[in-house]
Amino acid sequence: MTTQQDTLKPLAGRRVVVIGGTSGMGLAAAKAAHDAGAHVIAAGRRAITDRKPPAANDPSFVQETVDITDEASVKTFFERVGTLDHLLITSTPPSKGPGKFLEQDVNDAQQFMLGKFFGNWVPHAGPHRASPPAARSRSSPAAQSIDLAQASR
DSSP states (O other), X not given: OOOHHHHHOTTTTOEEEEETTTXXXXXXXXXXXXXXXXXXXXXXXXXGGGSOOSSTTOTTEEEEEOOTTOHHHHHHHHHHXXXXXXXXXXXXXXXXSSSOGGGSOHHHHHHHHHHXXXXXXXXXXXXXXXXXXXXXXXXSHHHHHHHHHHHTO
């Protein structure tokens, strides 16, 4: 049975981490997750003091700093974050070569893609995944998408 809470706030009670969630489409995704009821941890590489807070004095929307190119920074970040239900990566490692992505040297482009898809979060985020809830409505679209994501692990 779908409850009104499932419909209005399908991510209520969930912890969502958005790496690259402090600007651009990452920030938009973080705000959408927050609007859907999630506790959001939005992380970016710039110092927190250099950012405009997206939700003033709202403890359910937290900003963190993490350097995705530094494994120690990523490890410490996930230790601070603790348990998470969803992880979205929108950040990209800094490009080493000048110019547009498609105009880069092949080696630089490969390093960029490796950093994007196989970054330091792979070994450090996994141990912090939450166990799936024992009882969940299977009829809500949010529950179905969560089930699909968990089934792919």
